[in-house]
Amino acid sequence: MGKVDNNKQQKRDSLLESAFSLFINNGFTKTSISDIVKQAGVAKGTFYLYFKNKYDIRNHLIAHKASQVFQNAYHKLQNHPEITDFENQILFIIDQILDQLSENHSLVMLLSKHLSWGFVRNSLVYASGKDTPSIVTIFETMLQNSKNTYRSPELMMYMILELVSGTSYNAILYKEPVPLEELKAHLYAAIKLIFTQYQITEN
Template sequence: MGKIEDKKKQKKEALFHTSFDLFTTKGFSKTSIADIVEKAGVAKGTFYLYFKDKYDIRNRLITNKAGKVFENAYYALERTELTDFTERLLFIINDIIDQLTKDSKLLSFIAKNLSWGVFKSALVQQEEETNLDFYALYLKMIEDSPHEFHNPEVMLFMIVELVSGSCYNAILYKEPMAIEEYKPYLYEAIRSMIQTQMIK
């Protein structure tokens, strides 16, 4: 990478880092592009070289942050000897929950802004520093499984909705119980979902 490309990358990273910091401390609605560029130490025009607007940087931040969380979980899975589809998927979910439990700031940011569309892009359209297409890997896990499923995308959607909708409160507020107590109930529900999606 040349000096110019290196400087461009540094400016983009500064904008990402600053935006995340401001969105998670000041709040998305109270943060302006002027706030971001001032704190990042770049010109306003530089912001528009990389991002269309504040919503664009927020969505790409989610893609970037969520992509890294999935990448970490997948590489952790690769160090195991698990072969069963359900166990592999539960390992990834558990690793993601553990990562988000350790980083409540990231959990709050992702949970408040995550929709299925943004989530799916986080799996498929990685930023340059993330080179893992998790959705393709999920489909490969399905393909390698001895089972066939009615609709793998719907199954993933239901699991994502269940995990994201219920773990947020369990992690941050211990409601209805602490996350470690809640996990067995969650994983039993996920196993049932997978079972009902299997073509007999």
């Protein structure tokens, strides 16, 4: 990335981080574009070079943050070459995602309704902005290397991610019905059942 491109990326990232801080602290409705550019330290015209309006930057922000969470989890997986089984790789990534969310409740509030496969498909493909593979590409590669085959793998991942996002929100923020660490065993057992349900067995 050249100096000009790097400068553009820094301005875009600054706008996203400012929007994140303001949306979490002040709320989406009470945050204006003027607030965002002021905190980011850029001109208002710069905002419109990257985003159409406040709703657009919110959508990009969700994609940006979700991509970071997924990429961080995947990079940690790379430090464990002994985990070669597809299902164990997915469980490891999910565990890392939940740990990141547990450490940052602001992320939970932002992403709770957006960790679904449909969102991954539509947004994370273009969200990374770096020379790293998209989450979809990573998933497809892991799936190709799996010793098992699955019917409707995208639907399978949709079911899994909906389960994870739906059950973890209250467990992380309010420890209800149980704390996250206690929930994990039940959650992972349910995910394994989903894998079994979608796995194609040879006769």
